[in-house]
Amino acid sequence: MANLLVTGGAGFIGGNFVHYWNAKHPEDRVIVLDALTYAGNRSTIEGAPNAELVVGDIRDTELVERLLREHGITTLVHFAAESHVDRSITGPDAFIDTNILGTNSLLKAARAVWLAGDGIPHRFHHISTDEVFGSLGPSDPAFSETTPYAP
Secondary structure (H helix, E strand, O other), rough: OEEEEEEEOOOHEEEEEEEHHHHHHOOOEEEEOOOOOOOOOHHHOOOOOOOEEOOOOOOOOOHHHHHHHHHOOOEEEEOOOOOOOHHHHHHHHHHHHHHHHHHHHHHHHHHHHHOOOOOOOEEEEOOOOHHHHOOOOOOOOOOOOOOOOOO
C-alpha cells in the first residue's frame, strides 16, 4: 500500500489521475491538496473511494510538511498550477507565485521530511502540459517523450 499526495487533484487532469490511480491501485490512499481556485472543483474527485481532499495552498510549506508526515506520503504527484498561457501574459504574478514558488515550496517540504531518513524510497513527479514544448504547426510531427522543451 502506498500513500500519495496529489496537488491540483481537483482539477481536470489531476482529478482524472486520481480516478485512474484509484482504479489501478485500490489499496492505495490518495491525499488531494487543492486550493479550489478557478480550475478546481470538489466534484472532480467524487466517487474516488480512497481519496481525501485537503483544501490548501501548495505555497504553504508547513501544511505540505504536515501532510507528508501525518499520512506517510511516499509519492508526490504535482499537477497544481496556474494554467492558460493567455492569462500569464496579462497577470504573470499569479503564475510565478504558484508555478515557481509553489513548486519550490513542495520541493523544500519533500526534502525536509523525506531526507529525515526513514529508509523508504520517495518519488516526486512534476506534471506539465504540452505548452513546455512550444507551438506545433499543422505539418509538424507530434510531440513525444523525447521532444526537447521550447517554452
